[in-house]
Amino acid sequence: MPLVPFEEITHLFGQFEHTAFRLETRRGYASDRQGARFQAFMRGIDPQPEPEHPWNVNVREKAASGARFSRVRIIDEPPTDGQRFLMATAAGNVQAGEDIRVLTRTDAERLSLPDWDFWLFDSRTLVRMHIDATDTTIGVELVDDPAQVLAACRARDAAWPMAAPTAEVWAQVRSSV
Template sequence: MPALIPFEEIAHLFAAFEHTAFRLETRRGYATDRSGARFQAFLRGVDPSPEPGHPWNVNVRQKAEQGARFSRVRLIDEPPTEGQRFLMATAAGNVAAGEDIRVLERTIAEQLCLPDWDFWLFDSRLLVRMHIDDTDTTVGVEVVNDPGQVLSACRARDAALAAGRPSAEVWARVRSSV
């Protein structure tokens, strides 16, 4: 196994990147979401309210004002899991802050040969591979500078963004079927 570092040690990258920060989310849910009050309320039928003052959204707005861009593609199953539905329900706040969030069906991601692991890609130069255990808890991250692996992540990003659909569009369809 590669040397892992705590996620907190790469947190500075979210403010330091210059042009693009991209995330591929492949999990069916995340432990951090499930342990939060917003997720529990969502399970009881309460729609999550946007959080414009949340530090994540403040940073997204600041980076957008500087000309930088956050984007992500979330893989979903058919039907979406509770965790995937929650992420679609909360996406509006991130999008309002300036983040481009798209959704891609897992079957299409498999056809495109996308990775089956989560990662962040900063400025098309630095890959941060997330290592997540069977309980959907991030156990550490691997910082990758290898040009071949970074290029592969860039190709995955480009394919995922091209094939993904806006989260709000997919969420509207999912909501109407529940």
Template sequence: MSPLIPFEETTHLFTDFQHTAFRLETRRGYATDRAGARFQAFMRGIDPQPEPEHPWNVNVREKAAEGARFSRIRIIDEPPTDGQRFLMATAAGNVAAGEDIRVLPRAAAERLALPDYDLWLFDFRTLVRMHIDDTDLTIGVELINDPEQVFAVCRARDAAWSLAAPSADVWARVR
């Protein structure tokens, strides 16, 4: 295993990549979401409003205008956890900015033997493997450039993509 570095040391990748940034989300929820006011409001029945001027969405729009693509697959349980439901409820803002977000049932992810960890993959060459503790808090990441490991993630992504449904379609069924 490569040494862990703070996630913040990889944030330049979100603006520096040229073609694709892909995210695989495997968790049932994230500590940062649960700590936020939007999640707390969601748990009280208030739908999260899109945030078009959030720095994430601004960057997605800018990269899309340059021809780059953000995409992600979120693995969900059946039924989805509160954390997974929150992510689907907030996805509309990311999609409006230009991100393609898909949802895949955990059983399908297991059949495909997808990685069981969260990750980002940039331009088919840089893998950011996230290390998340039992409280769902990111404790660090590994930067991996090994072609064999990167190619394995590319294969997994490609196998899962055609089976994953658009987040909005799944959210319409489970909300």
């Protein structure tokens, strides 16, 4: 399948019926590092929740209709600055209704999880993220091959019970810094 810009699949976040699951495998994301919130975080300023951010508004609306957003973030030991930032900002997403969990890279490797990011909608639509060496998303691939979709479902099902709630891990990380 050809790569398309991420913007071409954003409609899926409003159209899914039951579940939207994300696996995040990167040590950081260029879009985060370029933002003012990340720069402030690196100066020791805690990111504040953004309840009116369009992402959080959509999560609340989908949750109110019975749909569920969830994700597992793979982190290193110790976490990178990018991973620490994601844990610090997760509280706002969780308040909106998203369930975000963390899994160590060691456990992810033991579970043979993919080493690439993806979104999985309603256990039938797979969006594989293509991210370059600078951690920039260069496009996404909409995958309709049933075997690949099933493999993503299996990865989700293996990762989820092994992952810990972000708030728990973030509290441990913060106390060690």
